[in-house]
Amino acid sequence: MLNWTKCLSSCFKLGKSCEHKNAGFRPNTVRPKLGFWICYNAQSMQAADDLLVKKRIYIQRDYSNGMAVRFQTRFPNELDGKISPEAFAHTISVLNEKYQEAEQMSCSTYCESCMACLTGYLLLMCIDTHYKKVLKSISKYIDDQNNTVYWPKRILIKDPFESGLRSIEIVIFDDN
């Protein structure tokens, strides 16, 4: 499994170019222009910012089961022909499950909160909370999906956390 995703995302946050070299893949400079972290084989793919954005669609929240973070799995018409509805529904439902896991009240999260309270919340400065850990895994999952399923069709999914968990932004590029 390639580990350039993690390196690239941290390089992006620091605003520097990623010089991570992994066997067979030489990542290009981070492209902050589109806000996506694309690390690709320089020989096979063309630069992402040479492509024009054709359309942006936003998958809205599904509030039918309460305040929990869930996104609608309804297949948008703009993706017709590019992605199969099952693959799309699978991606969204996995994301929904991960968000449910993040917000779930379990014994470990309860203990974490209590311990944090007892230490005067200094514990929160030292460790990542459960929610943050799940968010990191969600970010990684989205990157994986982008690189395996969506980018070959010139579609990219943006992490909904950047928009405040309001919607999932899907960018469709021109195929030319």
Next chain:
Amino acid sequence: KSNHFLRNRLFQVFPGRNKFLCDGRIIMARQTGILYFTISLILITVALFFGFECRLTLVTHLPFGFFIPIVCGLLFLFNMGCLLRTAWSDPGIIPRASPEENAYLERCLQDQQGRDENTHEYRPPPRTLDITINGAPIKLKYCFTCKIFRPPRASHCSMCDNCVENFDHHCPWVGNCVGRRNYRYFFLFVTSLTFLCLFIFGFSVTHIEGFWKRSKSVQEDILLHYILICFFSIWSVVGLSGFHSYLVGRSLTTNEDVRTWSKKRNRDNQNPFDQGGLWKNCCYVLCSPLPPSMINRRGFVSDDYVTPDS
């Protein structure tokens, strides 16, 4: 190749009316004078208590008298920690919609609305969305400043010009909004302040009682005035912590509570966010997992950044 030293951080282009300190790590509302007043009030009270109590423990040699300043010190540190966390953390601000998202949403709503109609004139799309949560119908309102449909329980703070999740109220004493992410710190601040006040008040009264019979000196006069101030502030703090305990028990926010008063409904409203039971509500409000801040304060502005207002 862009030099990262020249790029702005996102907090420098933040559209709301907030103040940022420590290179974006600390976020506060614009008016912070009252916060400094609160901090100095608590500091002076505890400092005076230490000044008088240390004398008391040294003079009277109470058995286990050293516990008094230790407990007071711990309470004070916890209280200060909670206050600073409430004042300096992001209350749960929802980032504003980008212009593209806004345009997409308007198109979707217009398509839904104008499906049966043949007119081509521009009609503004409906600004409320009807959804059902756990059987209760709720209207999602559109925020014209942030250009989003506000999630349930969110509200727009006019002081900070931001939409805040689970908006409770804007507290001038704390110098920040109280929302989803800092409500527990606010609650613990108010509760620990109650205990601190009662603790200081109790021991000051016993101190005064001990010295009253012997002699009346200037220092005891000061202590008497100080006790009176403490006494009056206790009522407000105890009242506030009692009110917030009630809110925690019913899983409500101040905003929602105030709205039910103004609507003057006689029958008991079923709160759709009630977890079912006092203990469950307390756990949910105080111990549920906390999401990190959604406004990326310390990230860098990308080359194609467009301000949400344009």
